[in-house]
Amino acid sequence: AQSVTQLDSQVPVFEEAPVELRCNYSSSVSVYLFWYVQYPNQGLQLLLKYLSGSTLVKGINGFEAEFNKSQTSFHLRKPSVHISDTAEYFCAVLRVNFNKFYFGSGTKLNVKP
């Protein structure tokens, strides 16, 4: 069975500090990887996705993520966070040639002034 693990349920960080949100997945087959952001009382929005090619993927709002096949990880990073980045972040996996997405349990990023 597919699983996606986001080990950190909450990450507090001060404004302008760097942040990394961790995501690990289990799959023996090829996958596509996604990061979504959810602002309070809203639906999910796509931040970035990895399909193939370069393992470093850049997304919106200055976020980037690195695909590591050997460690089955897809960690999300931002070098300097803003108050407006306060939100919940979800990692998702889509197995190639399958119809279902699998989501992690989410990480709440709390940026403090």
Next chain:
Amino acid sequence: NAGVTQTPKFRILKIGQSMTLQCTQDMNHNYMYWYRQDPGMGLKLIYYSVGAGITDKGEVPNGYNVSRSTTEDFPLRLELAAPSQTSVYFCASSLGTGGGNEQFFGPGTRLTVL
């Protein structure tokens, strides 16, 4: 282009009542999905559809029903509401999973069953 729209935004039901959560997309996407989101649990797939007339169960289908008579609409039906169905429900759509197309989400319906 409204994207994915959901109605209602909020609803309170009594135990045993029924209701339909509406979902419409205007992007001509074949794939549509229903998820529920419980605190700290991420998103759980309830049902999905790969085209009009085709639906399939996800991880947590019990207590729910769906239909897909058109490409645009994918309503979710709760027949006998139970407190365990208190959750936020999200509808999503996608061009299809080939090539890694992402999902587009609606704003959600917050349902409370008392």
